[in-house]
Amino acid sequence: MWQQAKGQKKQRAVWIVETILGKSLPKGAVVHHVNEDESDDRKENLVVCQDQGLHNIIHGRIKAFKACGNARWKPCRHCHQYSDPSLLIKNGSSHYHQKCATEYQRHFKRSRQDENIYQSSL
Numbered sequence: 001m002w003q004q005a006k007g008q009k010k011q012r013a014v015w016i017v018e019t020i021l022g023k024s025l026p027k028g029a030v031v032h033h034v035n036e037d038e039s040d041d042r043k044e045n046l047v048v049c050q051d052q053g054l055h056n057i058i059h060g061r062i063k064a065f066k067a068c069g070n071a072r073w074k075p076c077r078h079c080h081q082y083s084d085p086s087l088l089i090k091n092g093s094s095h096y097h098q099k100c101a102t103e104y105q106r107h108f109k110r111s112r113q114d115e116n117i118y119q120s121s122l
């Protein structure tokens, strides 16, 4: 079994988990290291993610937790401050404060207006 691992691009941790479970993980599965130490392959440090997308979400939560102490919070795309998602507007995969979006749009509009004034004065 360990012989088969050689030459294959599989996470070492995936092989360890498969050995523990006694079966193969689904294709695309990624093993996350709870303490973020990739070399720490202790059983209690390994969590199976069904795919890389879920793994990215977990890392996003860790990042949020480190930044603001709350794993559920999301960063605002405009001011980059972490906030409770209930205070943010969700747009696809990005989040922002209503206030920041308004300010951003006002700024954008103002620069567009300046442009128009500039062009009409030519």
Ligand SMILES: [Zn+2]
Pocket: 031, 032, 033, 055, 059
């Ligand atoms: Zn990870």
Ligand SMILES: [Zn+2]
Pocket: 076, 077, 078, 079, 080, 081, 096, 097, 100
């Ligand atoms: Zn903001």
